Amino acid sequence: MKVKVKQSPPNPNATAQSLTSQESRLLVRETLRISANLATNAGVTSSSGSSMNDGAAIPLMDENRRMGLVGEEFVESSLKLICCEEIDGRRWKYMAEKDPFGNLKNNSIRALSSHTPQAPVDELMSFVRSYVVPEGFPDSVTPSYVPYMTWRALKHFFGGAMGVFTTQTLLSSVGVSRNRATPGAVAINWILKDGAGRVGKMLFARQGKKFDYDLKQLRFAGDLLMELGAGVELATAAVPHLFLPMACAANVVKNVAAVTSTSTRTPIYKAFAKGENIGDVTAKGECVGNIADLLGTGLSIMISKRNPSLITTFALLSCGYVFSSYQEVRSVVLHTLNRARFSVAVDSFLKTGQVPSLQEGNLQENIFSFPWLKDRPVVLGSRFKDAFQDPSPYLAIEPLFEKERYLVTYNPSKGKVYALLKDQAKSDDIIKAAFHAHVLLHFIHSSNNGQYSSRSQQEHDHSNLMPSTTDFAAHIADSCKMVSTSYGIFKSKAAEQGWRMSESLLNPGRARLY
Template identity: 75%
Template sequence: MAPINLKQSPNSAAKSVASSTEARILVRETLRVTANLASPPLDSLPPTTSPAAPHATNLPILDNHFLDSTSRLICCEEIDGRRWNYVADIQPSGKLKNASIRALCLQTPQAPIDEMMSFIRSYVVPEGFPDSVTPSYVPYMTWRALKHFFGGAMGVFTTQTLLNSVGVARNKATPGAIAINWILKDGAGRVGKMLFARQGKKFDYDLKQLRFAGDLLMELGAGVELATAAAPHLFLPLACAANVAKNVSAVTSTSTRTPIYKAFAKGENIGDVTAKGECVGNIADLLGTGLSIMISKRNPSLVTTFGLLSCGYIFSSYQEVRSVVLHTLNRARFNVAVETFLKTGRVPSLQKGNMNERILSFPWLKENPIVLGPRFKDAFQDAGSFLAIEPLFDREKYLVTYNQTKGKVYALLKDQAKSDDIIKAAFHAHVLLHFIRSSSGAQNSNQKQVDAFSSSVPTTTNLEAEIAASCKMVSNSYEIFKSKASEQGWVMAESLLNPGKARLCHR
């Protein structure tokens, strides 16, 4: 039986296609409405985020993410630990409205105390704290704030005393005379600042020592200013001397500020660290000034107040510079590192080496028994002693000897000496000093007792033997010392040993 062919008319086929299209549209609309009804409204979204929530890096538009029938999620964002959703309004036609993006925070608002702490942190600590700074930043800034607190408190009393001494409070002087005296006082301070600025590189060599010495000068200047109350007729000379001392202190503080902040910075955030550090100092200064104003209304004893504030200022200053951890080796830190190595065979860590550095050893005091880069005439008394030890240093860029008359070890540098040669010469000088002390029985390593050390002078023959023995020890131990120092984090490529300018030339 032949198959029956059912032929449809064109109108019937068109109706079938139209009904099929309408059915698909109906199903799609039904699914969309059902999804919108099933999704929670925007206000009922949970305030907390889950690990699966999109991060700020998922920036592409989420085409099918509808929050409700009128809103659509565009993207998510995170800033300072808080997450935000950006949504846009939908027109009835399904298109996004122009300029309709809104930001919705997914976290509950912070408590007022938390908002205040976040505001304060933005002013007093660098961004990324504590990961953006070294661990020594916190103790340094703590002592710095305390020092500025005492300094601000003392400034009220010194200013009040100066004004009384010059005659402002009692109308004992004409305004013109008062202005002239004040201008002369400030002018003398600026002259002192310019003269002291020529110290230059010493601010790098002996940073901590000069910083603490500058703070001592600041207190000395404050004491001289208070002395004008006892001798108002000597206002101008006393005020000028005080201002010179305080301006010299200001030069020291300004010149040593950047190297200290650089030691705290991790990466290229030295500007941020400096700005926040100065902000902390200013806040503490204002607090101290406010407290001092309240105290001054009760007319306290100037001597007692000055004594208490000075003790707090000097103690805070000492702890401030002592808490700084530097990676470079100056004279004081090099002495600690080498002496520890010669006694124990180990190099101290950065923290320990900086903590044991002598802060009260001022650079201008000639008390160090080791002289680096001296003049030839200071090291040798006669030509025979030089010719006897010169062959021992043919392969070196330096020469080490001991002056029996002055009781000091001298490390003379040759004109080809580089940074590593200077460090090696200083190391050799310490080794020779250690040998001489051991052979003479002087076990006390305190470098202040130079007279006791020089009382037992080795003979010329023994001295040559000691120098020869020191050469052998240095050749075996110097590289070991450098390696262990580098392992502890000390920078050995450059040094701040501040050698003299004299160099030995070829004959």
């Protein structure tokens, strides 16, 4: 069956049907341009108000042309700028498409990038920054963040380099490289070594409260222990038959150091965070340490192939590690007052009438005043038997502290000032007792140097600074008068400098009077 198709007269659409796709797009764009021009011309002749509106649209069209992302006629006729956006230094413009009558189409918003492409170096730096600095840096952290992370990276660099040599030495000593032991014996020795380290970590964890009191001192002491453990591990090369006891001792020391480092890490990162971004600060800080550790490990692997002297290598790497650790803890700026920073603040106040700033107080803090040292001139929360050997000094000064929740005295035989706390003592009472103890110590030093009073200079001898009960009580009474007038001033000046006086980290003893 044959079907005849009726011939229709030629029309313009037949020609359009034979156009290619490219020609179709050009035709559509030209049609849109003509329609937009006609609409614009009609608006110009209609009223002067419409002319003003079109005049206001000209800068917008010019702005779209400057984007250079689409054709000029197409932007002018079919796109309208909705808003602009910036994210991480990149700028975007959101455009909406118009129909031939100038109305905005639905679901026609498109995002157009208006920034110039970054150079490869800038792209690399942006990538690195996303791993090593918190989001919003530098506004999201304190100024001390950069020096701390710099020294922390150096410390981990030296630590990673040291780890290669210690591991190589341990494997050599245990017999892996020299075939002096069976694989089973090697595994047992290694397991015992690690087990001893875990036991040491658990035993030392009970000292956790001290990590809050003397954070910097314990952090630095932990790094010293880490180097001591590394030195013991390297020493196993000289006496391989003593591998097990020496390796166990070294691992105990290094695990104690690891507990110290882990426990003091969070308070330090907390001091850097300006907002609720401590998680971000912690993550980036650990990333910095890991990157530096890997770099140190890679460099050490290349150096170890040349078989350098272990003694020379250990000396150089240890010096770099310890120096970086010292500078690392010194760069931390804490807002709380522990014993070392409190002593700096009170001494400055008594001498100059001013409390040092956070930066000055932290820089002047003695990092080597470790908590286990017993040569501190002020003992806070001491026992009664340590402060008094005779009843007369106590009976003479006890009425002076009747309204206080503490008692301060001086023991000339031990050369120390003792602050005894009563059972009702709170945080502010502990701070006031410590302040009073430093005031009394200041009086004693002034008297000893002939700066406090001529009478004190005449009565001074090397064996007993305050030989009589009368003079002893007089010095205590004078210190009470000064504390009553100056303690409030000290607190207000400390608060002005940013010190947190409400938190007592002075590590007082547990003894209380009742």
